[in-house]
Amino acid sequence: MSSWKEVVALDDIPVLGSRVYRTDDQEIAVFRTRDDSVFAIHNLCPHKGGMLSEGIVYDHKVTCPLHNWVISLEDGEAQGADEGSTACFETKVESGKVYINL
Amino acid sequence: MKKIVLIGNGMAGVRTLEELFKITEEKFDITVFGSEPYGNYNRIMLSPVLAGEKTIDEIMINDLDWYKDNDITLHTDSTITSINRSSKTVIDDKGNSYGYDKLLIATGSNPFILPIEGHDLDGVIGFRDIADVDQMIDAAKNHKNAIVIGGGLLGLEAANGLMKQGMNVTVVHLLADLMEMQLDSTASQMLLTSLRERGMSFKLEAQTQKLIADDSGRVKQIEFSDESAMDADLVVMAVGIRPNFILAQESGIHCERGIVVDDTMLTFDPSIYAVGECIQHRGLCYGLVAPLFEQAKVCANHLAEYGIGMYEGSVTSTKLKVTGIDLFSAGNFKGTENSEDLVFQDVARGVYKKIVIENDIIIGSVMYGDTIDGSWYFQLMKDENNIADMRDRLLFGQAHVGDSGHGPLDMVAAMDDSAEICGCNGVCKGDIVSAINEKNLFTLEDVRAHTKASSSCGSCTGLVEQLIATTLGGEYSESPKKKPICGCTENTKQEVHDFIFKNDFDTVFEVFAKMDWENADGCHVCRPEVNYYLLAANPDYEDDAQSRFINERSHGNIQKDGTYSVVPRMWGGVTTPLELRTIADVVDKFNIPTMKVTGGQRIDLFGVTKEDLPKVWKDLGAGGLVSGHAYGKSLRTVKTCAGDTWCRFGTKDSMGMGVTLEKMTWGSWMPHKFKLAVSGCPRNCAEATIKDFGLVAVQSGWELHVGGNGGIKVRVTDLLTRVESDEEAIEYVGAYCQLYREDALYLERTAPWIDRVGLSFVTEQLVDDEANRKALHARFLVSQLKTQNDPWKERAEGAQNHQFEVITQ
Numbered sequence: 001m002s003s004w005k006e007v008v009a010l011d012d013i014p015v016l017g018s019r020v021y022r023t024d025d026q027e028i029a030v031f032r033t034r035d036d037s038v039f040a041i042h043n044l045c046p047h048k049g050g051m052l053s054e055g056i057v058y059d060h061k062v063t064c065p066l067h068n069w070v071i072s073l074e075d076g077e078a079q080g081a082d083e084g085s086t087a088c089f090e091t092k093v094e095s096g097k098v099y100i101n102l
Numbered sequence: 103m104k105k106i107v108l109i110g111n112g113m114a115g116v117r118t119l120e121e122l123f124k125i126t127e128e129k130f131d132i133t134v135f136g137s138e139p140y141g142n143y144n145r146i147m148l149s150p151v152l153a154g155e156k157t158i159d160e161i162m163i164n165d166l167d168w169y170k171d172n173d174i175t176l177h178t179d180s181t182i183t184s185i186n187r188s189s190k191t192v193i194d195d196k197g198n199s200y201g202y203d204k205l206l207i208a209t210g211s212n213p214f215i216l217p218i219e220g221h222d223l224d225g226v227i228g229f230r231d232i233a234d235v236d237q238m239i240d241a242a243k244n245h246k247n248a249i250v251i252g253g254g255l256l257g258l259e260a261a262n263g264l265m266k267q268g269m270n271v272t273v274v275h276l277l278a279d280l281m282e283m284q285l286d287s288t289a290s291q292m293l294l295t296s297l298r299e300r301g302m303s304f305k306l307e308a309q310t311q312k313l314i315a316d317d318s319g320r321v322k323q324i325e326f327s328d329e330s331a332m333d334a335d336l337v338v339m340a341v342g343i344r345p346n347f348i349l350a351q352e353s354g355i356h357c358e359r360g361i362v363v364d365d366t367m368l369t370f371d372p373s374i375y376a377v378g379e380c381i382q383h384r385g386l387c388y389g390l391v392a393p394l395f396e397q398a399k400v401c402a403n404h405l406a407e408y409g410i411g412m413y414e415g416s417v418t419s420t421k422l423k424v425t426g427i428d429l430f431s432a433g434n435f436k437g438t439e440n441s442e443d444l445v446f447q448d449v450a451r452g453v454y455k456k457i458v459i460e461n462d463i464i465i466g467s468v469m470y471g472d473t474i475d476g477s478w479y480f481q482l483m484k485d486e487n488n489i490a491d492m493r494d495r496l497l498f499g500q501a502h503v504g505d506s507g508h509g510p511l512d513m514v515a516a517m518d519d520s521a522e523i524c525g526c527n528g529v530c531k532g533d534i535v536s537a538i539n540e541k542n543l544f545t546l547e548d549v550r551a552h553t554k555a556s557s558s559c560g561s562c563t564g565l566v567e568q569l570i571a572t573t574l575g576g577e578y579s580e581s582p583k584k585k586p587i588c589g590c591t592e593n594t595k596q597e598v599h600d601f602i603f604k605n606d607f608d609t610v611f612e613v614f615a616k617m618d619w620e621n622a623d624g625c626h627v628c629r630p631e632v633n634y635y636l637l638a639a640n641p642d643y644e645d646d647a648q649s650r651f652i653n654e655r656s657h658g659n660i661q662k663d664g665t666y667s668v669v670p671r672m673w674g675g676v677t678t679p680l681e682l683r684t685i686a687d688v689v690d691k692f693n694i695p696t697m698k699v700t701g702g703q704r705i706d707l708f709g710v711t712k713e714d715l716p717k718v719w720k721d722l723g724a725g726g727l728v729s730g731h732a733y734g735k736s737l738r739t740v741k742t743c744a745g746d747t748w749c750r751f752g753t754k755d756s757m758g759m760g761v762t763l764e765k766m767t768w769g770s771w772m773p774h775k776f777k778l779a780v781s782g783c784p785r786n787c788a789e790a791t792i793k794d795f796g797l798v799a800v801q802s803g804w805e806l807h808v809g810g811n812g813g814i815k816v817r818v819t820d821l822l823t824r825v826e827s828d829e830e831a832i833e834y835v836g837a838y839c840q841l842y843r844e845d846a847l848y849l850e851r852t853a854p855w856i857d858r859v860g861l862s863f864v865t866e867q868l869v870d871d872e873a874n875r876k877a878l879h880a881r882f883l884v885s886q887l888k889t890q891n892d893p894w895k896e897r898a899e900g901a902q903n904h905q906f907e908v909i910t911q
């Protein structure tokens with residue numbers, strides 16, 4: 001079942017940066033990459049729970065600020081030799097607004 | 103799908119495939135042929151297997167499942183007998199043929215078997231593969247006397263293993279010195295003595311004439327050219343290896359002493375690459391693993407058709423994998439006409455070190471008994487560092503010279519498994535050691551990928567490299583001489599630094615494009631570094647927040663629970679009731695759990711949530727407090743003592759000087775954190791001699807000290823110079839800051855920077871050249887114009903508030 005939520009204006013997310021969206025039971029990090037794609041993933045690193053929203057973003061990836069795991073924004077999978085994944089949410093941008101499918 | 107065929111299921115070939123998978127997502131149709139009946143194993147560990155210290159299972163790098171998981175078709179027990187280059191097919195020993203688009207030859211080498219009478223008898227073998235080891239272990243069960251021909255690295259490891267298996271072992275060697283390719287005569291004699299003490303026998307300066315069989319056709323005796331003879335039930339020939347290139351040669355590929363390849367690992371046939379011991383590159387053949395890992399990387403790059411890797415040859419070093427014997431050798435240890443030797447010898451302790459130097463650069467070294475500093479000397483040699491400044495202490499090792507912030511190897515070896523090696527990523531010794539053993543890691547890069555150790559600030563790199571060296575016990579693949587910043591580029595820190603300072607760029611992305619980064623966005627390693635160089639090179643550069651680590655973006659120190667610590671500046675460690683009251687009020691208002699006085703004479707507030715940060719800063723700002731930059735690669739603190747204002751010993755106003763210096767330097771971005779201290783007399787209560795820059799007042803003026811460091815590895819400062827006036831002292835501080843900002847590499851603290859460039863460089867730039875000093879100081883002041891805006895104030899007033907505001911439903 002899809003339920004799209006409007007979250008924030010695209011322009012309010014810095015390029016190669018993120019915003020944090022908090023629901024009752026979880027925190028979601030919403031990223032904007034340099035090609036203006038938007039990704040939403042659970043703000044919890046599969047390693048030791050670091051806040052991915054605080055990481056450095058490049059390509060469609062983010063590096064966790066705590067121990068440098070690199071997480072794919074496309075599928076939430078840890079890259080390289082690390083193993084683990086974090087939940088992802090569908091996103092869309094319509095007339096400058098970012099929506100997440102919760 | 104492109105068809106790749108690999109001939110030779112050994113270390114180099116499979117490593118190339120691994121590198122290929124690492125760099126591209128493209129799928130290939132890969133077929134591998136190996137004469138041996140196994141997956142891919144770590145050949146260098148056959149010695150410990152023979153010595154009973156490891157099992158075959160433990161030395162498997164890739165088992166059969168790995169091939170399945172990567173969709174590789176593996177034909178074990180299958181030898182390729184010919185290559186048809188015109189039809190692009192290979193033919194195996196069963197007569198089947200297979201087509202390829204790209205062929206990779208990695209057939210390794212064969213042990214050289216002396217063509218003497220009896221060389222083909224039963225019980226006469228080489229030492230190359232698992233089958234050889236099986237035979238040796240088998241022989242040890244039923245036979246007593248083993249002869250190893252060849253007193254080189256491989257021969258001695260074989261002899262040691264056979265001895266451990268319970269055989270009587272005699273090593274036969276043509277010369278009087280063992281391992282003459284790696285050791286000088288002194289070290290070689292020390293080795294001989296200690297191997298004898300372990301029960302190994304030797305027949306030196308002896309030439310083998312023939313091997314004599316018993317009735318069953320098995321060897322029973324060895325005869326020498328002087329007609330003497332010895333009993334022998336097993337003869338291991340370890341007199342050298344020959345690159346295995348027959349197959350390539352017969353198919354018409356140009357071979358000399360090996361398969362000739364260019365810097366891209368391409369043979370004379372544009373569809374055929376070759377790597378490993380079977381090749382000859384720039385006239386050299388290699389017999390160690392380190393070079394072939396570098397080759398594998400380059401080759402993979404070209405198989406993936408990226409076309410940017412170049413193999414430029416390797417510098418190698420050797421260690422003997424005989425437990426309990428420490429021996430290290432690298433480079434030209436015999437010296438040249440113009441070289442000098444530095445020698446240290448302690449017969450009683452069995453320690454010998456020789457370093458060969460030419461024009462103040464290390465060109466070779468041999469060490470016996472105490473090899474702790476081997477990898478350090480090797481690094482100095484590869485980097486061609488000028489050692490003039492540390493020449494008098496060089497032989498005593500890294501511990502006595504000051505290093506990149508960490509202690510020497512004995513410290514690593516003695517460390518507890520739970521000791522933290524990488525502070526950034528919280529990786530302890532035990533994690534690294536077990537990753538190396540279980541996952542068969544060889545290189546720094548492997549260890550980084552699997553453990554994250556040394557993948558952030560890099561200050562523990564030396565420690566990790568030493569740990570790899572001790573853990574593998576023998577040869578490991580030293581990181582290549584040229585270390586790229588990260589996987590995005592081939593360029594080293596120095597190259598990127600120099601390029602940025604010589605050119606004009608407005609954004610990090612321009613640099614990436616101009617320098618052919620593989621990755622248009624860079625990554626978390628290179629982007630902060632490039633951003634810093636841009637900032638240091640050009641005072642007008644617009645700092646890029648998204649290229650900074652979170653601490654420098656949020657202007658607080660992220661703690662392990664995701665909260666931040668906040669440290670307001672206290673100028674020169676001097677404070678007022680208003681400041682203290684403001685801090686106390688903030689702590690009450692925001693329920694900040696912990697307050698702590700820091701070593702830098704200020705107060706740290708722990709446990710502030712990110713959303714509270716701007717509010718906390720606002721209140722602090724109202725009381726006149728600004729950011730202490732305790733989170734940044736920047737000026738941290740200026741520590742002071744009481745000085746002549748209050749102290750009866752004081753000769754100068756150290757507090758006043760401290761405040762002046764902090765007002766001048768605060769806010770500046772540096773390659774790494776930077777600390778100052780000012781003491782009012784030589785009693786040095788402010789501990790100025792372990793700071794990046796320390797001032798100590800004397801009757802006649804100020805003593806200026808540089809390059810100190812507290813932390814894991816203490817480095818005491820070097821005295822730079824003495825000056826008379828306060829103005830001169832201040833100018834020196836500014837000029838030194840700027841020199842460090844412009845010359846040092848990102849994440850290099852002043853201590854390792856000075857170790858690298860030499861104190862004499864700093865002296866030339868600052869003391870000997872007054873005009874240059876003044877110019878540096880002036881540049882520093884210009885750069886400060888833009889940075890001395892309190893980042894907290896800006897954020898409290900709403901800058902970057904996207905960072906601090908959480909969106910809720």
Ligand SMILES: Cc1cc2nc3c(=O)[nH]c(=O)nc-3n(C[C@H](O)[C@H](O)[C@H](O)COP(=O)(O)OP(=O)(O)OC[C@H]3O[C@@H](n4cnc5c(N)ncnc54)[C@H](O)[C@@H]3O)c2cc1C
Nearest residue numbers: 110112113114137145146181182209210378379390391577
């Ligand atoms: C006992 C021992 C100890 C060593 N210790 C060290 C050390 O401490 N440090 C160090 O740096 N190096 C050491 N080495 C050297 C190191 O192992 C080699 O440099 C490395 O294995 C070479 O890799 P390669 O891929 O070129 O060859 P190999 O690993 O030998 O692989 C070649 C493979 O190709 C197969 N092959 C050959 N021809 C064909 C064909 N026609 N068809 C199919 N398959 C074929 C062979 O059977 C073999 O499996 C040691 C070597 C030995 C034997």
Ligand code: SF4
Nearest residue numbers: 522524525526813814
């Ligand atoms: S010494 Fe430094 S790094 Fe270590 S626990 Fe204390 S504050 Fe942390």
Ligand code: SF4
Nearest residue numbers: 743749752782783787
């Ligand atoms: S360094 Fe000298 S002046 Fe400063 S407090 Fe110590 S004794 Fe006094």
Ligand code: FES
Nearest residue numbers: 045047048050064
């Ligand atoms: S918590 Fe993310 S890398 Fe450790």
